[in-house]
Amino acid sequence: MDVHEKVLEIIAQEIDVPVTDLSGDQHFRALPNVDSMRVLQVILKTEKAFDIEIEDDVTFRIQTVGEFQKLVAELYRQRAAA
């Protein structure tokens, strides 16, 4: 599974935009249709897809789509190694 691509798919599906419209350097809060509810949905769907747990402070710490992809990839790697 390509983690970065899957994360983009989850975000695209949740905010209802084509995945091709998303890129790693985009700021989360600047994406269309994003509000706190959709951010939570993205986090929950990502946790389920990768069987990981994402800390609550991520919504404050993570600025861009790329940072979120990197975090998920690291958590997924840690889970696979455990």
Next chain:
Amino acid sequence: MPESASFDPRTDNPSNCFGCAQHNPIGLRLLFDADGDGFSTRFTLGSDYESFPGVIHGGIVATILDETLAQAVYRAGWISAFTTGLRVRYGKPMETGVEYTARAEITRRDEHAVRASGELLHGRDLVAAADGTFRLLTEQVLTEQGRHLPSRLVTALRTANQPANQGE
């Protein structure tokens, strides 16, 4: 002793659960139904449960989700359980006077514990979500560790674990 701490004289039901007992005057009085692989409840709360004006207190939201997860755990095997961990995440405020649905289902289980996940929804909008871990209070657990609990509680748990009490 406040009225809410007494047994229901009409049903003689010893449960006075803040979440689900139907006679508790200050309780949430949630009613649950089977819903796909889980269980759900629909409800509307008033200003008695507010934090900010028009907004349900976040602790009440957590209580609703804890109760919903616990009901899913109990109804899946008719074994009582204690919450040992609960993680709640909030997506938007829950408002007074508006109907919501809380739903939960089991995600993992072994012989000792169960994990469950749940959501609080307004229509299709996600208001809050929770994951919880529940310690199963099987007859073996009650026998081995019941001496650490009030005897009245152990009796109530044993009663709840009997198949004849399904649906309560």
